[in-house]
Amino acid sequence: MSEAQAVLHLKSSGTEWVARRGAALAQMALVTTLELTIFENLRSKAYDYAVATEDGMFIRIRVEAYSSRLAGVERVECILELRWTLSADVVRQARASKAPVVLLVFDADTAHGRYVRLDVLPAPARGARSVVVSLPASNRVDPASLKCLVAELRGARRQPAGSSAA
């Protein structure tokens, strides 16, 4: 596989329907992860949804979308690593969040989605205005992977304080 197929840096298509379709796909992904209750965030732009598990854990969800057709990219699902540029403030806010923050990025044309946790990313450099995040092919959005992510986050939450340092 060539370098161009291994890594692709995407950007928002900037059109309303792409954003709207990204939201529709995100809602479908979250709703079909059946143990989640979804709340839309109307208050800030740092994240789009807060989802709650049955045992009361909250996860913040940010949604971004692009159009592979408008970007002229074929078989986006086969690209090993997608990259997405975010405002550094989004990452700073995620790192300061008490709840995990997950970014979902969807292709409006193929419905292919990937995720990455934002709250565990390294701190952006002082004065940085943007951050490039990596979305590996293994982080594909589907009910099974989202359930695994929720289980992983739930497990991390249940660990007693300081256990990771032991």
Next chain:
Amino acid sequence: MQLLRSLVAETFFLAPVVVLTPDQIGHLAEVATNEDFSMPVQDGQRVLFRATRLGDKYPTFDFLVDILGPDHDSRGVFFVQVKGTTRATQASPRIPIAVGADHFNRMVEAPVPTYLVGVDVNRRATYIVAAHRRRTARVSSITREFPLGSDAVKLALHDEVAEYWKANGRTLWNTRFWDV
């Protein structure tokens, strides 16, 4: 688009069978409907609809849907009521949904085009029919003849509503609240 739709269905809806609550069925049905309206036609080249969820407190309807022109400007609207079911079988040409006659007739009486969408949530398949004439009996099923995931159905729906608004469109009217 059909292939894409089946891929979406495969990704999100063919999970192991679980028992859903009525609220979950309703939510899944609405999300699937919204996703189908948001999907462009003609290989992604044309966006036909913008669906806006009306919220639980809005009576009778679940979505207000704009039909869009080439510049994504609204050319008219229609209302949609969504009903989901987990009892649909692939063998039947109809999917079972329950809409009371009074409720259906309220849809019919709305002064804009109105449609009923039935959703087979197990297979993530959406079907649309018009609510265009009053009934004396409840609706217990709708046909699978008009799948909302089909480009042809979407284009026909867009044309139908566009024709309605062309014939019954907004005219200048005398307002008492004249200002700008």
